[in-house]
Amino acid sequence: MKRGKGLTFVGDSRVQKYDKPKLNRDYSEFPGRTEEFYPDFLLKEWVTGAVFLIGILCLVVAHPAPLERVADPTDTGYIPLPDWYFLFLYQILKYTYASGPFNVIGAIVIPGIAFTALLLAPWLDNKKDRHWKRRPIASGLMLASVAIIFYTTWESVAYHDWEQQNQQGEIVFSNLDADDPVFNELIRTNCTSCHGGELAGGSGPGLIEPDYNPETVEAFVRNGVGEMPAFEGTLTDDEIVAISEFVADLEIVSADEADNVPESEE
Structure with a gap:
């Protein structure tokens, strides 16, 4: 710590004296390596967003969301199927100790533990080293979670009766007269x-x-x-x-x- 030399007294405090104020340097000092936020950078962001938006709109027009017949509360034989990103949870509910009398374990306990661990991750693993190879516990748990989700999703898709799924939700128009x-x-x-x-x-x-x-x-x-x-x-x-x-x-x-x-x- 410096004592005396290079310091200037301000009231009762001693602070470091700088010959040049530490201000952010102007972008013009780095030609070809930076740009103005407005309009250059912001325009690129808008153009990129517009390209993706048009792509999504074209996909929606070309492949509209499939509709099933109107929901029927009297149809006790209908088997609902979640979207693809929840298929791993759907598959877990098929296992012996996560279904039937153990439904609470598959529906609440297992997802609850997983999401709680995810929320507490910043406090459970507070190592300063960010490289994944030097954090074997955190990296191992992450890879194991990804593997479980991948496997259960694949198993749900591979062994599901998709033909029956399509038939049970198929829209059928008939001459049924509901006012009769x-x-x-x-x-x-x-x-x-x-x-x-x-x-x-x-x-x-x-x-x-x-x-x-x-x-x-x-x-x-x-x-x-x-x-x-x-x-x-x-x-x-x-x-x-x-x-x-x-x-x-x-x-x-x-x-x-x-x-x-x-x-x-x-």
Whole structure:
């Protein structure tokens, strides 16, 4: 520490005396190596952002987001699938000790530990050395996390039934008349809980695609089939006939021909 020489007294304090004030040097002193923030640098940023924005817009126009049929709360057979960046969590919920009676572990405990560790990372690892090779614990945990996320995401994609996934959410336009009193008074009460709100399928099969005739449908309703119970004795003969004729009249039509298309599917 300097004593006396090179110091100047200011009041009761001694501060270092500088011959030249320490000010930021002007950018003009570095020709070809720097530029003005406005407009040069900012213009480059705007042009780069515009290129990426136009690219994203072209991608959206060329490949619009896929839509599924309108959400049906009565469809208990529907299997939801998260977006790709959450597939690793979806896969974890399939393992023995993270599903069923251990659902809390897979849904709350494991993600909670991971995100808590991520939040506390600056305090848990406070070494001054920033090179990853000299921080084996932090680097090892990071590589292990990336490997787990990569593997569970890949396993979720590789073993998922994508054909069934596409079929269960497929938009189907039909000639279903939701204002028909038969639909409102009989179908809604007795059929939609299993066959879906639009009769496109739920825990039971869809009733639109098969080419049923009234006699076949009436036999199913009267006597039951598979897990479907018999309704004879529960419904009158006239009600069974009305349901049979309504279901047998269902058919798939094009979007232009559909008389009753929900707004979300247009």
